[in-house]
Amino acid sequence: MEDKELLLKVRNPETRGYGFNLLVRAYQQRVYWLVRKMVIDHDDADDITQEVFIKVHKAIDQFREDSQLYTWIYRIAT
Template identity: 90%
Template sequence: MEDKDLLLKIRNPETRNYGFNLLVRAYQQRVYGHVRKMVIDHDDADDVTQEVFIKVHKAINGFREDSQLFTWIYRIATNECLTFLNKKRKRFFLPIEDISGQLAGKLDAMPELSGDEIQKKLQKALLTLPDKQRAVFNMKYFDELSYEDMSRITSTSVGALKASFHHAVKKIEDYLSAD
């Protein structure tokens, strides 16, 4: 079903719940995947993903169709991830490096990464990046979004995003070459 039809169902009071259920089914995997790469832990990703869709539900009536539904949802998801990580830091009075260390510890404990050392190392390299740069890298590298879509999601210019991604790649390759 196209976004236009989904929105029509959601905006009709009689089919609102059904339409929103379809929206969740259509976007849940992409939203969860994006969130999970940012917060690493599944339980945290579950909480944040739910919050993303609750916010989407609250704000859907104000959604203007001059942007794609997907980029709008992605923008909410990115903001929720950044807010979550900031709160986590404040709650435990942690600097950036310490929360990265904490998340790296979670990577070591993940069964799906056991035996795949190169992927684990790549993920640890990503944790050395600032949160916003990590989000930019994930959107470009893993989700293969266009710079134009990323620009709408992050409200950042295409040039700045290209530079941010280029620097991220450089840092990651330095990390991978370190040992």
């Protein structure tokens, strides 16, 4: 699914939960391995990945689409 479609679903109050689930599925592995390279420990990487997506959820309405969605998530993760 394209980022624009994901954002439409996440930003629509009626489909926000479903859209966010799709967003997590689309980017969870990439974020996990990015974090895992930094912290090495699996459990720590899982916890940090979860924290990243909590921050994404809270801030998604502030995403201005000046960059790719993953680039924005990457900045949150690092």
